[in-house]
Amino acid sequence: MGAHWPLVGFTLLVQAAAGLLIVSEILAVLGAEARMRGADILAFLFGALGLAVSFAHLGMPLHSPYALFNIGSSWLSREIFCTSAFIGCLFALVVCRRVPTLQRLAGPLAGLAVLAALVDLYAMSMVYRIVTVPAWDSPATLLNFAATALLLGTLVAALFLAARAEAQVPLCRVGGTLLVLLVLAVLARAVELPLGLFGAMQENARGISGFSAVMAEGSGLYALRVALLVLGAALAGWCGLRLLRGVGPALVALGACAFLVVLAGEVIGRFAFFDMYVLNGM
Amino acid sequence: MLKHPAFHIDLTTCTGCKTCMIACKDKNDLPVGVKWRRVTEYTGGHWVSRADGTVTQDVFAYYLSVGCNHCEDPICVRNCPTTAMHKDESGIVLVDATKCIGCRYCEWACPYHAPQFDPALGMMTKCNFCIDYLREGKAPACVAACPTRSLTCGEAEDLQKQWGDSVTVAPLPDPAITRPNLFVTPGRTAQPAGSSAGRVANPEEV
Numbered sequence: 228m229g230a231h232w233p234l235v236g237f238t239l240l241v242q243a244a245a246g247l248l249i250v251s252e253i254l255a256v257l258g259a260e261a262r263m264r265g266a267d268i269l270a271f272l273f274g275a276l277g278l279a280v281s282f283a284h285l286g287m288p289l290h291s292p293y294a295l296f297n298i299g300s301s302w303l304s305r306e307i308f309c310t311s312a313f314i315g316c317l318f319a320l321v322v323c324r325r326v327p328t329l330q331r332l333a334g335p336l337a338g339l340a341v342l343a344a345l346v347d348l349y350a351m352s353m354v355y356r357i358v359t360v361p362a363w364d365s366p367a368t369l370l371n372f373a374a375t376a377l378l379l380g381t382l383v384a385a386l387f388l389a390a391r392a393e394a395q396v397p398l399c400r401v402g403g404t405l406l407v408l409l410v411l412a413v414l415a416r417a418v419e420l421p422l423g424l425f426g427a428m429q430e431n432a433r434g435i436s437g438f439s440a441v442m443a444e445g446s447g448l449y450a451l452r453v454a455l456l457v458l459g460a461a462l463a464g465w466c467g468l469r470l471l472r473g474v475g476p477a478l479v480a481l482g483a484c485a486f487l488v489v490l491a492g493e494v495i496g497r498f499a500f501f502d503m504y505v506l507n508g509m
Numbered sequence: 510m511l512k513h514p515a516f517h518i519d520l521t522t523c524t525g526c527k528t529c530m531i532a533c534k535d536k537n538d539l540p541v542g543v544k545w546r547r548v549t550e551y552t553g554g555h556w557v558s559r560a561d562g563t564v565t566q567d568v569f570a571y572y573l574s575v576g577c578n579h580c581e582d583p584i585c586v587r588n589c590p591t592t593a594m595h596k597d598e599s600g601i602v603l604v605d606a607t608k609c610i611g612c613r614y615c616e617w618a619c620p621y622h623a624p625q626f627d628p629a630l631g632m633m634t635k636c637n638f639c640i641d642y643l644r645e646g647k648a649p650a651c652v653a654a655c656p657t658r659s660l661t662c663g664e665a666e667d668l669q670k671q672w673g674d675s676v677t678v679a680p681l682p683d684p685a686i687t688r689p690n691l692f693v694t695p696g697r698t699a700q701p702a703g704s705s706a707g708r709v710a711n712p713e714e715v
Contacts, residue, residue, distance in 0.1 A: 284612065285610045285611050285612055285631075286609075286610070286611020286612075286613075286626065286628070286630070286631030286632050287609060287610050287611045287631045287632050288610070290591065290593075290607075290608055290609060290610045290611075291610055293590075293591035293592070293593065293608040293610060294590040294591055294610055294612070295590070296590070296591050296592045296608070297589060297590050297591060297592045300587045300588075301587065301588050301589060301590045301614075302588070303588065303589075303590040303612065303614045304590035304591075307590060354614075357584075357588075357617060357618045358584075358618075358686060359584070359618055359619070359620045359682065359686065360617065360618070430705070431680075432551070432679065432680030432707075432708065432709045433708065433709045433712050434708050434709075504617065506617075506620065506622065507620065507682065508619070508620025508621060508622065508680075508682040509547070509549055509573075509575055509620065509621050509622050509680060509681070509682070509709075509715065
């Protein structure tokens with residue numbers, strides 16, 4: 228299980244960065260710009276840390292510049308390019324928003340960064356669409372990664388919203404949007420979980436399937452992952468409803484707890500995703 | 510030097526002795542855990558009731574010696590992000606050690622499990638068809654060592670003329686995925702591709 232930790236870290240951190248950027252930009256457009264200040268920096272830190280962690284997966288990190296040599300046919304090469312472009316856009320956005328002479332570029336750059344985030348999420352999912360790995364070669368993979376981005380992005384953006392109570396925002400519109408995004412993320416996960424397990428049922432010649440591989444790691448752990456998601460989302464939803472009525476200091480702490488509970492579920496779920504790797508072949 | 514090399518395995522004569530595996534490991538000084546050629550034992554069978562009330566059995570077992578099949582459309586080459594995994598002018602799939610990042614993406618995808626990660630080197634390694642032997646006009650170590658001559662190699666076109674179109678048997682994957690340069694002569698008990706009648710009986714060896 229532990230062998231895949233660099234990929235677990237990389238995918239979760241970059242997806243959290245993508246989700247945070249997308250959600251915070253949506254909320255900024257809806258009038259919460261003052262409360263979302265700093266979200267771009269955190270998204271950049273998530274993305275940069277994710278990219279750094281990914282190097283631990285490589286046997287020969289010094290050769291990593293060659294990883295961009297096969298963009299024409301390798302989805303892994305495309306993923307590395309897209310992730311680098313996304314983090315590059317985030318860095319440029321962070322700089323432009325803080326240098327007065329460059330601020331006019333911030334708007335177009337924000338749009339470009341959101342587009343790069345969406346393309347990167349798609350490229351990340353396509354890396355795992357390997358015809359010889361039935362558990363991954365399913366639309367559930369894209370849904371899985373999108374749900375992670377939306378879940379983590381929504382919860383971190385909600386923390387920004389709750390923590391900056393002094394800035395006036397149209398709370399009903401912004402909080403309502405956050406709740407809708409949270410519901411969408413939970414629904415995406417609710418569809419992805421059974422869809423992913425269904426795709427993982429195919430046994431190979433060794434009599435192993437992705438499903439059996441995950442259950443071998445512990446069905447209790449998988450159940451815990453679902454329980455953490457339900458608990459964290461319920462707590463976050465309750466905090467969201469309270470947020471619409473006003474913000475108290477306890478709400479921020481509770482929101483942080485909801486984020487940590489959901490994050491723990493996502494970490495277990497991502498390890499389970501990599502445990503589902505079962506080759507359909509020799 | 511062969512212009513379009515391919516392997517042939519004759520399941521009617523292979524005894525599963527694994528001399529090919531050992532010859533490959535010996536010739537290439539492969540460390541423990543790195544196996545460029547693997548001999549898979551595929552077994553199955555049941556008790557079968559007969560009309561007279563007695564029972565018999567239909568058990569079967571056969572062996573598949575498989576290394577890299579230097580496929581026409583290798584999924585490892587398609588997926589490799591660095592182009593370290595490449596086909597040379599004769600179609601042999603090789604790893605460029607100056608480019609490989611050791612991401613193991615080729616290993617994830619190859620249905621024959623041909624690319625093998627060497628932790629000491631931090632990169633992928635694989636069967637190179639004993640290209641140095643081929644240049645000297647010699648057979649690869651695995652082919653030369655086979656005591657029953659079940660494993661042979663030659664020009665793909667010549668093997669096709671000699672043995673006819675390759676037959677895919679379980680547990681070989683669908684050849685449409687990579688179009689392997691592998692010709693198989695099935696034995697009497699060979700199961701059709703995709704069959705779930707048997708299981709790999711020696712997973713710890715392959």
